[in-house]
Amino acid sequence: MSAPRQLIVNADDLGLSDAVNAGIAAAHERGIVTSASLMVRQGAALAAAAYADAHPGLAVGLHIDLGQWDYVQGEWMAAYERCAADDEAAVEAECRAQLEAFRRLLGRDPTHLDSHQHVHMSEPVASVAGRLAAELGVPLRARGVRYEGGFYGQTGKGEPVPEAIAVESLIRILAALPAGRTELGCHPGSGMGEESSYGHEREEELRTLCDPRVRAAIEREGIELRSFAQLD
Numbered sequence: 251m252s253a254p255r256q257l258i259v260n261a262d263d264l265g266l267s268d269a270v271n272a273g274i275a276a277a278h279e280r281g282i283v284t285s286a287s288l289m290v291r292q293g294a295a296l297a298a299a300a301y302a303d304a305h306p307g308l309a310v311g312l313h314i315d316l317g318q319w320d321y322v323q324g325e326w327m328a329a330y331e332r333c334a335a336d337d338e339a340a341v342e343a344e345c346r347a348q349l350e351a352f353r354r355l356l357g358r359d360p361t362h363l364d365s366h367q368h369v370h371m372s373e374p375v376a377s378v379a380g381r382l383a384a385e386l387g388v389p390l391r392a393r394g395v396r397y398e399g400g401f402y403g404q405t406g407k408g409e410p411v412p413e414a415i416a417v418e419s420l421i422r423i424l425a426a427l428p429a430g431r432t433e434l435g436c437h438p439g440s441g442m443g444e445e446s447s448y449g450h451e452r453e454e455e456l457r458t459l460c461d462p463r464v465r466a467a468i469e470r471e472g473i474e475l476r477s478f479a480q481l482d
Contacts, residue, residue: 253429256474258395259459260285261436262313262364264302265295269445273438273456275301278308281459282468283436284477287313287364290351291332299355309477311362311388312352314345314379316369320447321407338374345378361478364391389478396432398423401458403451415455421467431481 261274264286271294277283288298288310302310317331333340352360363383364370370379370390383390391397400423403415413419423434438459439445439452446452458464468475 254474255427255429255472256431256476257424257427257468258285258431258433258476258478259283259436260287260311260362260364260433260478261438262287263289263292263366263437264310264313265289265292265298267292267294267439267445268297269441269443269449270294270437270439270452271298271301273440273442273452274298275305276440277436277438277456277459278305281438281456281461282464282475283308283438283459284475285309285311285361285479287311287362288352288355288360289313289315289366290348290355291315295351295355302356307477309361309479310356311364311478312349312360314348314363314365314370314375316341316344316366316375318367335369335372335375338378341375342378342381345375345382349382359386360388362389362391389481391433395481396428396430398427398432398434401434401436401455403454404448408447410451412451412454415451415458417458417461417463420458420464424464424467424471424473427471427473431476 259282261283263270265288274286316335318329319326333344369375389395438456442449
């Protein structure tokens with residue numbers, strides 16, 4: 251028999267807004283989302299924590315939020331920055347403050363760590379996040395658990411790629427999963443309006459994640475859905 255394939259479907263940006271919270275809730279209750287990552291400094295973090303408390307089946311990790319950079323008219327522009335991402339001491343202080351905020355909101359430690367716009371993939375955030383994950387004994391995105399980021403509806407420069415978040419595309423991703431554990435990243439939202447440059451794509455992601463054809467493909471492929479709280 252072949253080795254089992256286990257899939258964690260993790261929704262980023264929990265707490266970013268009421269619309270994002272609603273999308274993640276719907277994708278968890280009606281779709282395949284098993285875990286989410288909380289942005290503790292965003293405006294809907296308290297509501298997100300209340301939802302997580304009422305739905306213990308949703309594993310919740312910390313989405314380290316050091317800032318956001320948008321590609322505007324040919325260059326990267328900072329929408330906001332919480333600290334200098336190249337200052338290791340400042341990064342460590344901010345990450346630890348966000349961890350403490352997470353603990354206050356949820357009354358427990360996160361089940362996993364990752365970061366907004368994947369800033370932990372570069373130094374010095376990589377080292378800081380690695381230390382935190384080791385102290386907590388939890389996974390850090392793309393270390394130990396394979397990360398699948400192909401389910402995303404824009405290029406790195408914000409150009410739309412609608413076919414990447416279609417049902418057919420997700421089914422192809424599922425069919426190609428290797429043995430072992432994989433985290434599939436996603437960004438569902440509901441009622442986004444003009445809130446975000448990725449708002450339309452969040453709505454499309456939600457529809458795909460809740461499509462019964464996707465659930466059927468998981469069952470057909472013999473894939474085991476897991477959350478970050480269910481890892482051995």
